[in-house]
Amino acid sequence: MQTFSFKLADLSCASLPDNKGESDLKSIFPAATEAELGTALTEKLEVGFNCLYIRQGKTNILVDTGTGEGQLLAALAQLGLEAKDIDFVILTHGDRDHIGGVLEFPRARLIMSEKMLESWTDAEKQEQMVDEFIKLFQNKIAQEALASREQERRHFAQALLPQIKSRIQTVAFENEFLPGFKLIDASGHRTDHTALEISSEDQTLIHVVDSIRHPVQITYHWASFIDSYPDMVVETNKRLVERILAKDALIFGAHLPFPGLARLSRETSGLEWHWVK
Ligand SMILES: [Zn+2]
Numbered sequence: 256m257q258t259f260s261f262k263l264a265d266l267s268c269a270s271l272p273d274n275k276g277e278s279d280l281k282s283i284f285p286a287a288t289e290a291e292l293g294t295a296l297t298e299k300l301e302v303g304f305n306c307l308y309i310r311q312g313k314t315n316i317l318v319d320t321g322t323g324e325g326q327l328l329a330a331l332a333q334l335g336l337e338a339k340d341i342d343f344v345i346l347t348h349g350d351r352d353h354i355g356g357v358l359e360f361p362r363a364r365l366i367m368s369e370k371m372l373e374s375w376t377d378a379e380k381q382e383q384m385v386d387e388f389i390k391l392f393q394n395k396i397a398q399e400a401l402a403s404r405e406q407e408r409r410h411f412a413q414a415l416l417p418q419i420k421s422r423i424q425t426v427a428f429e430n431e432f433l434p435g436f437k438l439i440d441a442s443g444h445r446t447d448h449t450a451l452e453i454s455s456e457d458q459t460l461i462h463v464v465d466s467i468r469h470p471v472q473i474t475y476h477w478a479s480f481i482d483s484y485p486d487m488v489v490e491t492n493k494r495l496v497e498r499i500l501a502k503d504a505l506i507f508g509a510h511l512p513f514p515g516l517a518r519l520s521r522e523t524s525g526l527e528w529h530w531v532k
Pocket residue numbers: 350352353465509510
């Protein structure tokens with residue numbers, strides 16, 4: 256079990272892998288072609304399932320909770336922490352790989368955007384999300400499989416909600432809810448999808464969550480096959496990239512290869528992506 260610890264000014268942070276997968280760019284980005292990417296199109300690449308841990312003073316903060324069946328608790332144990340030590344869990348959206356482990360953290364106050372709670376509680380919005388998602392796919396069999404997966408996702412979030420509702424604290428976008436912590440509206444992957452900005456002294460980290468899955472998205476502005484609203488993803492990503500550049504922010508991504516950290520710079524030749532390892 257590997258974890259990756261790093262500092263953001265006076266904050267102690269760690270990337271904690273809940274899981275690890277494998278895919279290729281052709282599968283992830285339906286719009287990608289061999290003319291653009293060459294052999295990289297079908298090369299195997301690592302897909303991370305990274306959770307972010309931050310210690311601020313004596314406060315332990317976790318962003319997302321993994322599936323509940325992965326390695327997150329073992330990764331926390333590597334830092335000498337147990338689930339009961341976590342004071343705040345920030346939830347970024349209602350997908351199972353992000354909220355599945357939430358019941359493991361009995362003491363934590365659960366932070367989510369007002370919009371996220373609204374989209375969890377509004378049945379019409381949930382149905383609309385499923386429909387939009389299905390429209391992405393032409394193949395009927397794939398449509399049915401995806402529809403049932405989206406239904407399952409919706410039911411999972413709805414079944415979970417009554418169990419955690421009393422511990423949820425909703426937060427408005429761009430309002431500081433812990434010193435230096437702000438939620439960013441990052442709709443597109445899902446209607447409830449939320450990114451996060453963390454600042455300490457002169458340093459900033461932007462957790463893009465599921466918005467950016469691979470550096471090719473900086474050049475080509477593609478949405479992934481799993482994004483419910485591809486057009487929105489493209490607009491959201493442009494906003495996030497501008498924000499990252501303006502703040503010279505460290506990037507953290509849930510599905511970037513472990514540890515999920517990178518930097519972006521503007522060169523005369525264009526934007527350049529630098530992995531941080
Ligand atoms: Zn995800």
